[in-house]
Amino acid sequence: MNRFAFARPADLAEAVREAAADPGARFIAGGTNLVDLLKYDVERPSRLIDLTRLPGLNTIEETAEGGLRIGALVTNTEIAHDARVEKTYPLLASAILAGASPQLRNAASTGGNLLQRTRCYYFYDTGTACNKRVPGTGCPAIGGVNRIHAILGASEHCIATHPSDMCVALAALAATVHVTGPEGERAIPFAEFHRLPGDHPEIDTTLRHGEIAVAVELPAQGFASHHTYLKLRDRLSYAFALVSVAVGLEMDGGRVGQARIALGGVAHKPWRDTAAEDGLRGQKANAESFAALADQILASAVGYAHNAFKIGLARRAIVRALSQAAAGTPQSQTDKRIR
Ligand SMILES: Cc1cc2nc3c(=O)[nH]c(=O)nc-3n(C[C@H](O)[C@H](O)[C@H](O)COP(=O)(O)OP(=O)(O)OC[C@H]3O[C@@H](n4cnc5c(N)ncnc54)[C@H](O)[C@@H]3O)c2cc1C
Numbered sequence: 001m002n003r004f005a006f007a008r009p010a011d012l013a014e015a016v017r018e019a020a021a022d023p024g025a026r027f028i029a030g031g032t033n034l035v036d037l038l039k040y041d042v043e044r045p046s047r048l049i050d051l052t053r054l055p056g057l058n059t060i061e062e063t064a065e066g067g068l069r070i071g072a073l074v075t076n077t078e079i080a081h082d083a084r085v086e087k088t089y090p091l092l093a094s095a096i097l098a099g100a101s102p103q104l105r106n107a108a109s110t111g112g113n114l115l116q117r118t119r120c121y122y123f124y125d126t127g128t129a130c131n132k133r134v135p136g137t138g139c140p141a142i143g144g145v146n147r148i149h150a151i152l153g154a155s156e157h158c159i160a161t162h163p164s165d166m167c168v169a170l171a172a173l174a175a176t177v178h179v180t181g182p183e184g185e186r187a188i189p190f191a192e193f194h195r196l197p198g199d200h201p202e203i204d205t206t207l208r209h210g211e212i213a214v215a216v217e218l219p220a221q222g223f224a225s226h227h228t229y230l231k232l233r234d235r236l237s238y239a240f241a242l243v244s245v246a247v248g249l250e251m252d253g254g255r256v257g258q259a260r261i262a263l264g265g266v267a268h269k270p271w272r273d274t275a276a277e278d279g280l281r282g283q284k285a286n287a288e289s290f291a292a293l294a295d296q297i298l299a300s301a302v303g304y305a306h307n308a309f310k311i312g313l314a315r316r317a318i319v320r321a322l323s324q325a326a327a328g329t330p331q332s333q334t335d336k337r338i339r
């Protein structure tokens with residue numbers, strides 16, 4: 001039994017102070033990931049700081065810029081069924097509804113979803129080595145069982161993927177994460193929030209110790225007319241993505257005006273290639289240009305013993321997601337049947 005202190009701060013300032021004073025402190029929100037990590041003995045916090053009673057973090061508000069600001073304690077269910085999200089950001093609603101189960105989405109918070117840890121089997125098994133869990137011990141996934149692992153942006157120290165669906169849509173929508181911490185407030189562009197493993201796979205994000213994610217801000221542009229979230233997995237429901245694709249397009253007749261494409265299940269962070277996106281601008285919206293884009297995005301992909309199939313799967317998924325989005329046929333129609 002690992003003993004830990006438990007704190008339930010009344011406001012953000014107190015929560016930041018509690019965390020800053022204790023390097024072993026961890027925040028807890030819905031607990032759907034962290035409690036599992038405690039049970040598996042992966043996380044051994046000296047202090048748990050419960051964020052769930054903090055005021056002002058559980059609302060979705062319109063911003064002066066025409067977007068939405070989603071508080072860190074808003075649940076995944078509340079986002080997915082918010083009328084403004086359904087109307088302007090159906091890509092986000094669709095991605096969230098493709099994740100987990102209704103019960104989990106009722107408990108899972110926006111902040112916790114951003115900060116959830118990888119589902120790499122070795123990471124959860126304290127009987128094995130793992131550079132992410134214990135830096136310097138090695139990465140057994142590289143020569144071991146790696147069906148769910150990364151094909152893009154991995155390092156010799158870690159080939160884990162980020163498991164979130166919501167974050168893939170937020171990457172495509174170019175959201176911003178607002179945080180507050182011991183050194184004040186800052187805003188982090190979504191593309192810079194999660195990091196690649198490099199030499200430090202134990203660090204998932206650019207959040208510093210003691211910083212709390214307080215909100216996610218969506219810009220006005222929601223790609224509501226031409227979007228798709230396509231999630232491919234071993235089961236139709238209640239499974240993490242092997243490959244997922246979030247697409248938002250602005251169409252200009254039969255040509256692409258603007259393209260946003262983010263991939264999930266393939267890297268340590270939601271994967272975007274802005275040069276490839278820019279290259280699609282002005283191109284005809286057809287299978288040839290979408291396949292060329294997929295090849296460009298996947299040019300640096302590397303497969304391991306059990307996950308090389310993901311390269312071809314991702315290529316086909318990109319082409320299908322772009323074709324659906326261009327035609328205005330969102331994958332969310334399917335999601336509504338299975339949620
Ligand atoms: C069986 C199962 C299936 C799942 N399937 C999917 C799926 O298909 N797709 C998917 O996307 N997700 C899936 N999930 C993951 C689920 O979405 C996450 O567990 C959930 O979003 C985490 O939110 P939480 O509020 O419960 O976080 P917690 O468990 O409370 O916290 C998770 C982490 O976030 C940190 N944290 C929480 N809030 C903040 C904050 N505001 N600021 C800073 N740090 C914070 C905590 O310290 C902790 O490290 C699944 C989970 C389970 C258990």
Ligand code: SF4
Pocket residue numbers: 118120121122123129130131132133138139140141142149157158159160201
């Ligand atoms: S892939 Fe990353 S999380 Fe998985 S065993 Fe290797 S170091 Fe650990």
